[in-house]
Amino acid sequence: MSTALAKYGTTDLGALRAAQMQLVEDSASSRAQFMKLVEGANQVRILPPWDPKMRSPFYELWLHYIRSSADPQGKGKPVACPLKMRKSKTCVACADVRRRFDTGSPADEQVAKALRSTRRVYANVVNMLDPSKGVQVLDFGTMLYEKFLNRMLGAPSDTGVPDVAALGDISHPELGYTMVIDRKGTKQFDTKYELRAARSPSPIADPAWLTQLHDLSTIVAYRDNDYIRAVLAGEDPVDGEAVFSIGPVGGAVPPPADRDFEDATFE
Ligand SMILES: [Zn+2]
Numbered sequence: 001m002s003t004a005l006a007k008y009g010t011t012d013l014g015a016l017r018a019a020q021m022q023l024v025e026d027s028a029s030s031r032a033q034f035m036k037l038v039e040g041a042n043q044v045r046i047l048p049p050w051d052p053k054m055r056s057p058f059y060e061l062w063l064h065y066i067r068s069s070a071d072p073q074g075k076g077k078p079v080a081c082p083l084k085m086r087k088s089k090t091c092v093a094c095a096d097v098r099r100r101f102d103t104g105s106p107a108d109e110q111v112a113k114a115l116r117s118t119r120r121v122y123a124n125v126v127n128m129l130d131p132s133k134g135v136q137v138l139d140f141g142t143m144l145y146e147k148f149l150n151r152m153l154g155a156p157s158d159t160g161v162p163d164v165a166a167l168g169d170i171s172h173p174e175l176g177y178t179m180v181i182d183r184k185g186t187k188q189f190d191t192k193y194e195l196r197a198a199r200s201p202s203p204i205a206d207p208a209w210l211t212q213l214h215d216l217s218t219i220v221a222y223r224d225n226d227y228i229r230a231v232l233a234g235e236d237p238v239d240g241e242a243v244f245s246i247g248p249v250g251g252a253v254p255p256p257a258d259r260d261f262e263d264a265t266f267e
Contacts, residue, residue, distance in 0.1 A: 035136040043128035046171045050213035057171035059122040059216035064093040081117040135212035147195040
């Protein structure tokens, strides 16, 4: 075949090199930006909302973790629930969960429980035991979220939670508190958290942290029902790689998954 008349461009390897370096940098920064709670005492400073329009230091997301039937204990692929996030009046993952609960099959029930949407909460924090890492994102579940709110606002009177003095805005850069999160256990059913506050409020150690706040609304890209339907069916229209099929309704019993709910950070 002659190429004499064909028009085509010339690949610039230098430009590709820049793209390659960017990939390395992006993946390093996305890993670095999450703080992991270790067993024992963690010290965190929650930072204020990243945008003057936001009214809470916490950003709530409802996620479905779609696990492959081939790897039911895996992390799964997180997708925001379009229904709970009020992006749509329907959610194909929620519909799949309902269908499976309705069949009465133990295997379906197990898959349904793992696919149910769960609340994840994100906050900009500095790990006060390693402040050199700068501003990171802490993500946690309902259990710890409730403890944060109870410490800030005081526990609602009829919940039986011991009443402690409300601390107010712990995220305030001048009047906020360093919080101590005691973690016991690492698995879904044995992880417990206790939350304490430093004895007195303090200003943040480095004002530059306020310029490093992450836009928490961009952590999970919103996908529509067509995308979720494709992932449930075992495709990944965006990454085009792993097969995430959760298996058909009425399928075989997968081994039980011991999910690390409170720590389901994804990269
Ligand atoms: Zn849903």
